[in-house]
Structure formats: structure tokens, C-alpha cells
Amino acid sequence: MKKIFTLLAVLAISLTTRAQLAWDTEFTKNDFNNAQTVISKSSNVSYSDPVLGLGGGLSIGKISILSVYDDECVIALSQTGIAETLTFSWQGGSNGTFSVYQSSDHSNWSLVLQKEGNTISTGTDEELALATTTRYLKFAASAHSAVSFRKIKVTELKRLSAGTDEWPFGSDAMVDDPVASKNVNIMWTNIVANVTSTDPHFSASVATIGQKNLVDQTTQIAIRYSHNEAGSHSGYIVIAGEGREVRIAVSGKTNKYNQTLTWLQELGECIATDKVTLNAYTTSSLDVVYESSDPGIAYVENSVVQIVKAGTVTLTATQPGNYKFNAAEPISKTLTIRKADPVIGVSVDDLTYGQPLSEAVIRETMNLVEGSFSWMDIDPSTVLDAGDYALKVLFTPANEGIYNTREVPVALHVNKAVQTIVWDDQPTELKVGESVASTAVLSSGLPITYAFTECLLSIEDGIIKPENEGEVTVVAYHPGNNNYLPTTVIMTVFTISAAALDDPTDAPLTPQQLRAAQKYIHGGKVYVSFGGHTYDADGKFVR
Numbered sequence: 001m002k003k004i005f006t007l008l009a010v011l012a013i014s015l016t017t018r019a020q021l022a023w024d025t026e027f028t029k030n031d032f033n034n035a036q037t038v039i040s041k042s043s044n045v046s047y048s049d050p051v052l053g054l055g056g057g058l059s060i061g062k063i064s065i066l067s068v069y070d071d072e073c074v075i076a077l078s079q080t081g082i083a084e085t086l087t088f089s090w091q092g093g094s095n096g097t098f099s100v101y102q103s104s105d106h107s108n109w110s111l112v113l114q115k116e117g118n119t120i121s122t123g124t125d126e127e128l129a130l131a132t133t134t135r136y137l138k139f140a141a142s143a144h145s146a147v148s149f150r151k152i153k154v155t156e157l158k159r160l161s162a163g164t165d166e167w168p169f170g171s172d173a174m175v176d177d178p179v180a181s182k183n184v185n186i187m188w189t190n191i192v193a194n195v196t197s198t199d200p201h202f203s204a205s206v207a208t209i210g211q212k213n214l215v216d217q218t219t220q221i222a223i224r225y226s227h228n229e230a231g232s233h234s235g236y237i238v239i240a241g242e243g244r245e246v247r248i249a250v251s252g253k254t255n256k257y258n259q260t261l262t263w264l265q266e267l268g269e270c271i272a273t274d275k276v277t278l279n280a281y282t283t284s285s286l287d288v289v290y291e292s293s294d295p296g297i298a299y300v301e302n303s304v305v306q307i308v309k310a311g312t313v314t315l316t317a318t319q320p321g322n323y324k325f326n327a328a329e330p331i332s333k334t335l336t337i338r339k340a341d342p343v344i345g346v347s348v349d350d351l352t353y354g355q356p357l358s359e360a361v362i363r364e365t366m367n368l369v370e371g372s373f374s375w376m377d378i379d380p381s382t383v384l385d386a387g388d389y390a391l392k393v394l395f396t397p398a399n400e401g402i403y404n405t406r407e408v409p410v411a412l413h414v415n416k417a418v419q420t421i422v423w424d425d426q427p428t429e430l431k432v433g434e435s436v437a438s439t440a441v442l443s444s445g446l447p448i449t450y451a452f453t454e455c456l457l458s459i460e461d462g463i464i465k466p467e468n469e470g471e472v473t474v475v476a477y478h479p480g481n482n483n484y485l486p487t488t489v490i491m492t493v494f495t496i497s498a499a500a501l502d503d504p505t506d507a508p509l510t511p512q513q514l515r516a517a518q519k520y521i522h523g524g525k526v527y528v529s530f531g532g533h534t535y536d537a538d539g540k541f542v543r
Contacts, residue, residue, distance in 0.1 A: 020076040023156035027075070039106070039136075042071035048148070072140035074106070077154055082190045082215060083134040084157035086112065087127045092147030099140045104133040115147075125151075132157055132215055157215070159189035160244040169225045169252030171232075175324045177254075180225040181205075184237075184248060189215045191242050199235025201226050202250045209239055223250060229323060230256040256321065259284035261328035263317050272402040273340040276305040280317040284325045291316045298337060309401025310339045342369040342403045344395055348410050353386045353417040353483040360412065362393060370398040376407060386416040386483045416480070419444035421487040423476050427532075428492060430457070430466040433499040435542045436534045437522040438462045440476040444484050447523070451475040456496050462523030463534070463542060466496040509539035 021027060021037050031037040032047035092098055097116035101109040112128050141147050163185035191210040197203050205222035223237055234251040263280035270276055280288045290300035293314035298307045313335055319328040345365035358380035362373040376392040389412045397403035423440035442448050450459045454472040458465050473493050480486035509530055517530035526537040534542045
């Protein structure tokens with residue numbers, strides 16, 4: 001018990017000295033001992049230490065008036081602010097009267113409460129309304145009455161209210177309409193309050209309301225509703241300060257404008273190389289967005305159809321809207337895309353007889369469409385005779401999704417081939433009756449034509465047969481034909497002498513002689529040269 005009393009006493013003494021009794025604060029021993037708070041008191045008035053109250057409850061320090069005749073205690077309230085209520089608890093006895101008075105100037109007192117008679121009270125709580133001008137309180141007792149006052153507190157008057165607790169703005173506003181405004185009266189007394197909004201679409205025309213020491217004032221504020229965003233909005237305008245708060249529920253709806261999408265263009269069909277520009281438009285002037293049912297066939301970029309390949313695709317024009325406009329009703333149209341016939345020019349380089357068609361160089365002369373060529377109706381390995389031909393090639397485009405294949409007639413010229421004749425290492429000293437093979441070779445493999453200046457020999461199947469003595473010039477050439485050009489003329493001079501008396505050539509060559517003899521080919525046949533004479537492949541003398 002002693003420890004509790006000591007603690008409470010220390011707490012009371014530690015309070016800072018105040019000029020007058022502060023609002024909303026319970027009277028303490030420190031206030032009683034402060035001459036600026038208790039400005040007058042009789043000698044029988046005292047302030048007791050805390051005691052343990054009845055029923056085990058702790059009673060805080062109290063003013064005790066032990067009256068014999070008339071005793072009183074005058075308390076000065078805070079000189080700023082406005083008085084509202086006085087609360088206290090009292091205990092007292094009979095045979096006298098105790099009273100509570102109020103005053104604005106410490107001279108003109110008015111009675112607030114008076115108790116008298118033979119009533120005994122224990123811990124009765126009182127709550128008394130004070131005049132707003134009250135600055136002083138007086139607790140008094142008369143005759144043979146004894147009374148104690150405790151839990152003394154004076155509350156400061158603070159009032160805050162609004163002319164309405166909700167303010168709907170309706171639902172007819174459109175985005176970008178001017179800010180809507182409605183006025184609301186705020187009634188206040190002796191308060192300074194901040195004005196805030198819980199929703200950014202609503203605001204108030206003032207940031208603070210009120211002023212200290214004024215009673216029953218009215219401030220008109222404008223609540224504003226901004227239509228910068230579509231939707232349903234709601235919140236509160238909150239006026240709050242010094243423990244008081246008023247909330248005005250605000251609500252409203254801002255609507256978007258409708259827009260109409262128009263697309264008069266008929267799509268139907270197009271060629272894959274066409275440039276198709278779409279021209280849908282809206283009443284809002286917002287850009288139209290196009291979507292493709294199959295971007296692998298076609299898609300839209302900057303309102304132009306980008307064709308990937310032939311096919312059928314559905315293009316849908318939409319306008320999704322924005323902060324101001326609702327989405328437009330979409331419109332869909334079907335576009336059928338046909339392959340284009342490639343525009344090409346074709347030329348074929350000449351061939352020379354002997355070259356197959358596969359070696360022909362086919363050129364695309366216009367360079368508009370990439371692709372490749374192949375021969376039609378003829379085997380590419382075919383070798384054509386020299387001359388002019390009307391043939392066909394098939395053009396296969398590189399992008400077969402855009403272009404058709406195309407048959408193209410072409411003219412082909414096959415030149416005659418060049419042929420050459422060589423006549424080297426030919427024996428020219430001959431004897432009558434001793435035949436030799438001609439060593440003349442024609443590159444085309446065609447038979448060589450010979451001509452003589454004198455009829456001293458004959459040449460058959462490439463075998464030169466001397467027939468008479470003398471000197472003769474032999475010319476070798478080929479006049480050309482449908483596929484070959486003529487050759488140049490080559491001349492060889494032969495000297496023919498008389499035949500030998502003994503002709504050992506009638507006997508065939510022995511196997512040993514045949515193996516040792518020199519062999520050569522002429523006119524597709526094998527000949528053997530031995531001892532200055534010519535033999536066939538079996539070693540028989542050739543006359």
C-alpha cells in the first residue's frame with residue numbers, strides 16, 4: 001500500500017507547472033499547489049493524497065472542504081479555448097449546502113450545481129454543462145457540511161458537422177466534361193480541421209476549415225468531381241482534426257462516348273502481288289486496328305495487307321477504344337488471294353552440236369521474279385542436231401505461295417561443231433604395190449576425203465595403194481555436213497618408186513615379228529608396220 005501511494009505522489013509532483021487548468025485534463029495535486037490554477041481558497045480547503053477507496057478501488061487525490069461556516073476554492077481554467085462540460089465526483093454529508101459556480105471574469109458568478117439537505121452521498125458522478133464563456137470555477141460549502149471533490153475535469157467545446165453525409169453526383173457525366181461542383185456547409189466550433197479526399201476523382205475547394213475560439217461557425221466548401229477518367233467512382237471527403245471527424249460520402253459515374261466503325265470496302269479476291277490498302281474509319285477518328293484470322297496467309301501492317309501466300313483469310317477491323325471512347329463494334333470481311341502469274345522474259349544461249357540440253361544456259365531477262373527453269377517434253381540429256389528449235393521450259397518460282405508455275409516457249413539454236421584434221425608422221429617414200437595406212441586423223445571421226453594431183457595411187461578405207469611411179473600431191477579434208485563445219489585442207493607429197501623384184505611381203509609375219517612390229521590405228525582399224533611394209537592386225541600383207 002505504501003509503495004502505491006508513494007508512486008502516485010511522485011507522478012503527481014513530476015507534472016510540469018501549468019498556468020491554468022488545461023482542457024480535457026483531470027485536476028491534480030500539482031494544479032492545487034499552483035497559485036495560477038487555484039487562485040483563491042479558504043483555510044479549510046485542502047488536497048488529500050491518494051487513498052484506497054471503498055470496495056478496493058483506488059481513489060485519486062481530491063479537494064476536501066471541511067466547512068464550519070462558508071469555505072470555497074476557485075480554479076482558473078485555460079484562458080484560451082471554449083468551455084463545454086464539467087465532470088467530477090463528490091462525497092459529502094448533510095446539515096449544509098455545497099455549490100458549484102462558473103464565471104467568465106471571476107466576479108459575476110452563476111450557479112451550476114447545488115446540493116443541500118440531509119443527504120449523504122458516496123462517490124456520486126456529475127456532468128454539468130458550462131457556458132462557453134466560462135473561465136473560472138468555484139467549489140463551495142456552507143453551514144456544517146463537509147464535502148470532497150475528485151476527478152475534476154473540464155472539457156473544451158469542439159463541434160464539427162456537415163449539412164449532408166452524402167453527395168451523389170449522378171451518372172450522366174461524360175469523359176472530359178467540365179469539373180462538376182456542389183457546395184456543402186460545414187458547421188464548426190473552436191476547431192481547425194484538415195480536408196482530404198479518399199478518391200482522386202473528388203476534391204474540395206479548401207485544405208483546412210475552422211479557427212480556434214469561435215463558436216457555431218459555418219464554412220461552405222465546394223466538392224468537385226473531375227471527369228478525366230471513365231468509370232464508377234466513390235469515396236469520402238474527410239474533414240478531421242482535434243479528435244473530431246466528418247465524412248461526406250461522394251459518388252459519381254463518368255461515361256465514355258460511343259463510336260461507330262464504318263468499312264465500306266469490298267475485298268472479294270485479289271492477286272498475291274496486289275497491294276491492298278484497307279480503309280475502315282471511325283466516328284472518333286481513332287486509328288483502326290486490323291486482325292487476321294491466319295497471319296501465315298496475310299496480316300495487316302499500317303493498314304496495308306501483307307500477303308504471305310495464296311489462300312483465304314478473314315480480316316477483322318476493330319477499334320478498342322481509349323479513355324474517352326468505348327470499343328466499336330468490329331467488322332469482318334473475307335479476302336481470297338490468288339497466285340499471280342509471274343512476269344518473266346527468257347533467253348537461251350546457243351548450244352554447239354555435241355552438247356546435251358542440260359548444258360544450255362537459260363536466262364531470266366527481266367529479273368522480276370526469282371525461280372528456276374526445267375525443260376519440258378524432252379530429256380535434258382538429249383543432243384540435238386545443229387539447227388533452230390522451238391522448245392518449252394517450265395518456270396518454277398522460288399515463292400510458290402505467291403506465284404504460279406509457268407510454261408514458256410523458247411527458241412534454241414544449235415551451232416555446227418568445229419572439226420579438225422591432223423596428218424602427221426605419214427611415210428611418203430612408197431613403192432608400187434606396197435600399200436601403207438594413211439595417218440590422217442579427223443576429230444569428228446567422219447571419213448576423210450582425199451584428192452590427188454596425179455592418178456598414181458588410190459586410197460580406200462584409209463589405205464594408200466601406190467600404183468604408178470612418180471610424184472603425187474594428196475589433199476586430205478572434210479567438206480562438213482549438217483552438224484560439222486568443213487575442215488582446213490592438208491597436203492602431203494608422196495614419191496612412188498618401182499616395186500622390188502623379190503617381194504617378201506606375201507608371207508605373213510611370224511608371231512615374233514608381229515609382237516615386235518609397230519602398231520597404229522587408222523579409220524578405226526589396227527595396222528602393223530614392219531620392214532617398211534604394212535600388215536593388218538593378223539600380220540597379213542596389205543597391198
